[in-house]
Amino acid sequence: MPKAFPLEFRRDVVAVARKGEAPIAQVAKDFGISVSCLQRWLKLADIEDGHQSGATREESAELREVKKRNRQLEQENEILRRAAAYFARDVNPKMMYPLVLDLAADAIPVAVTCRVLGFTTQAFYKWRKNPVTQRDFDDAHLINVAIDIHADDPTFGYRLIADELADAGVAAGENRVARLCSQERIWSIHAKKRGLTRKAGPPVHDDLVKRGVSAAGPNLIWLTDITEHATAEGKLYLCAIKDVYSNRIVGYSIGSRMKASLAVSALRNAIALRAPTANLIVHSDRGSQFRSTKFVRVLKAYQLRGSMGRVGACGDNAAMESFFALLQKNVLDRRRWTTRHELRLAIVSWIETTYHRRRRQRGLGKLTPIEFETLQPVVLAA
Structure with a gap:
């Protein structure tokens, strides 16, 4: 692109051209510019001097x-x-x-x-x-692990997630975990604002049982729920699975924390002991442990059918609640429990010895759950 001529040079050329001593073409030739360029300079000079309408330089x-x-x-x-x-x-x-x-x-x-x-x-x-710093990469990895932990147990807030991160091999301070959980909205389902009521979690299964549940044979319908009781060391949680056919507790797990792994362990124990066929129905309430990814994954792995009752309708799982009521009256409320281990042994002993083998139930024809499962095939054959 050619350089612009200096303003002083332009003014001198215009002054020479205005004198009229030589034609415009000759002036342009003498100063080494084109005729059109000189004509444009003359026009601009007339505008600047007010001899012609138009916008001045300023x-x-x-x-x-x-x-x-x-x-x-x-x-x-x-x-x-x-x-x-x-x-x-x-x-x-x-x-x-x-x-x-x-x-x-x-x-x-x-x-x-x-x-x-x-x-x-x-x-x-x-x-x-360098768009992704090491800090950003570490935060992203921590968030992914926190999401997996929370998906397994939605009751976990940032404090419990921070505790679990150490087991996952991720080192992070509690304040950092709190910041990232808040940023990603990873909150415990129990967290709620003052004055507001938390809605129940959405069911992950349809209600396949309804009220008045009964089963024509063993390993067709299982009921499950979680109960808790206080000791001097803290709370102890029991997740039990009950066969509707014989009222037998076919699997249970006891722990100090109400995590999804508690329900998963109880279900795996029941499957190991009973070896159920596909399409067995496992009915529960809408607790987060039974809606967790781990629990649903076990159901799918063994081709079992999940079922969930309505919100706030304890009658939908009344058979399971009746077992917990017996446990409460016969074990939990009998005395004050000093340690979790002491209470655990008492629960296990009562289930396996008293409830299964000594306590007769009128709904079972005054038979115990073990006797009912043992003798019922003989009665049906007769």
């Missing part, structure tokens, strides 16, 4: 400045509008640098975007050179 400069400012204001408004929409999205983490790339693709200068959003271009280009 007015043109002002107009250019106004247009430039308007263009900048439009760019700034577009940046602010896009930034408001970008940060309003339900996406974390909230990073401004990717927005700069999006705006640059729409011909908005990086420098303008950085100035409006309040950070330096050096910081942006440093991020662009």
Whole structure:
């Protein structure tokens, strides 16, 4: 692109041409410019001197400045509008640098975007050179592990998740875990705002049992639920599985924490002892342990059918509640329990010796659950 002639040179050429001593073509030739260029300079000079209508140099400069400012204001408004929409999205983490790339693709200068959003271009280009820092990578890995832990047991808040992270080989402080869990909305299902009532979790299975459940044979319908009792060491939790046919407790697991693994262990124990066929129905309430990924995965692995009752309808699982009522009256409320181990042995002894083999039930023809399962095939054959 040719360089612009100096303003002083232009004025001298115009002054010579205006004297009229030589034709315009000759003047242009003498000064080494084209005729059209000299004619344009003469026209601009007439406008500057007021001999012809048009915008002067100062007015043109002002107009250019106004247009430039308007263009900048439009760019700034577009940046602010896009930034408001970008940060309003339900996406974390909230990073401004990717927005700069999006705006640059729409011909908005990086420098303008950085100035409006309040950070330096050096910081942006440093991020662009290495978009994923080691800290970001570590946070992403921690979030993935926390999501898996919470999916297995939705009752876990950030404190319990922080405890479980150590077992998963992830080292992180509790405050960092709290920040990332809040950022990703990984909250315990028990967390709720003051004055608000938490809704029950959605069922992961249809209700295949309804009220008044009965079974024509063993290993057709199992009921399960979790109960708790306090000791001097803390609470002890029991997850039991009951066969509707004989009222026998076919599997149970006892632990100090009400995790999804407690329900999974009870179900695996029942499967190992009874070896049920496919399509057996396992009915529960809508507790988070029975809605967990681990529990559902075990059901699918053994081709069992999950079933869940209604919200707040204890009658849908009344047969299981009746067993817990007997346990409460005959074991839990009999005395104060000092240790979890002491209470655990008492529960196991009562289930295996008293409930299964000594306590006769009128619903079973005054037979114990073991006797009913043993003698019933003989009665049916007769």
